Amino acid sequence: MKVLFIGGTGNISVSVSKLAVARGIELTLLNRGQQGVSIDGAETIVADISQPEQVRAALGNRHFDAVVNWIAFVEPQIERDLDLFRGRCGQYIFISSASAYQKPLTTSAITESTPLANPYWQYSRDKIRCEERLMRAYRDEGFPMTIVRPSHTYDKYVPVAVGNWASYLIPQRMLDGKPIVVHGDGTSLWTLTHSEDFAKGFVGLLGHPQAIGHAFQITSDFVLTWDQIYSQIGDALGVKPNIVHIPSEVIARVDPGTGAGLLGDKMWCAVFDNSKIKQFVPDYVATIPFHLGIRRTLAWFQADERRMQVSAEDHDQMERILAAAGG
Incomplete structure (x- = not known):
């Protein structure tokens, strides 16, 4: 073919x-x-x-x-x-x-x-x-x-909702004990593949x-809350993340670019029925749960120090959101 x-x-x-x-x-x-x-x-x-x-x-x-x-x-x-x-x-x-x-x-x-x-x-x-x-x-x-x-869907990106997921921003802030933003109360359900x-x-x-x-x-059939997602990133790093919950509407007001993806996607629960793809592709099954997949992602970053460089702009974005919410 x-x-x-x-x-x-x-x-x-x-x-x-x-x-x-x-x-x-x-x-x-x-x-x-x-x-x-x-x-x-x-x-x-x-x-x-x-x-x-x-x-x-x-x-x-x-x-x-x-x-x-x-x-x-x-x-x-x-x-x-x-x-x-x-x-x-x-x-x-x-x-x-x-x-x-x-x-x-x-x-x-x-x-x-x-x-x-x-x-x-x-x-x-x-x-x-x-x-x-x-x-x-x-x-x-x-x-x-x-x-x-x-x-x-993720591989060499850290699948987060707030912050540059193509950078090492969230893992680095977790390792440094700095606060990270999780939208809403962290309990909405999300699917990572x-x-x-x-x-x-x-x-x-x-x-x-x-x-x-x-x-x-x-998609996969593995469903997590957003707090669980960030906690599993922290577990993979060996740290407990310092999570600050901020309403999606507040984040959208401070950072409209991030807010569009929150209000239009990530603030809502997303649980998928994959019956159709399994009907057409009978052997389809997702086998990589997030707690294992994120270790692969972090290992890719850590294999090259240049990949772990985080720009001041990425940190500034997070600090602006935290400051606006009193975090």
Whole structure:
């Protein structure tokens, strides 16, 4: 099976790329070559997806059983991909987001039929519009699309809600005994998924003929409160975190960038019913609980001192939020 990944070297997609190659998929990565990540066994084509003519020249007349765009966020990018890949792929997979589901939720468990509506976060509304455009293309012209909605998926990032999760900020503050912010009262339920678990479900959808026209969420079944998440990070570090609870609305007022993701996603309980992905990919099961996965993440940071450098800006952001809330 021939598969094209647009991107393929990011937080989630590296694990998917590696598993795809391991399962014998003939994988081609199309990206700008700026991540400094190589996937053994995959072909790499250096081209900028934002330059369609450059992509056409790079791909020539090649046809793929599946094309996955890991870096499409707004509807014009979907329109571009429709023009690029009509007639040259058996399946087009769009990476949406579980944050697109309605806020507030009206059911306890999220399924693929949960309505899509997010009045708080532009990122989520853009993903919804992308999905709607692809559904029209499927209905009107038979474009072979599949939609995948990841939730909070991690690997080499520390999956937190407040603070730069791509840096060592939260672990370093825990080690230094400095306060860290947890939104709300820390008791809302949240689902974290390791990228290697996500990859198992995702690779099973590649080239799957019955997946055409469908949307799937792929998450673990491990559910934690936010206090438990931060406590397990602390346990992995051997310290007890100094948690300060601050209402999400206060955080949003002080730091609107963080607030959009809180009000539009992380302040709500998120428990997922994964029956559909398990029906289509029968061997899918998440096997990496957070207390083990976070140790892998921390070990990656600690393997190189440069990865543990934390900018003054990251600390300042946390201190501003704490100061505004009297923390």
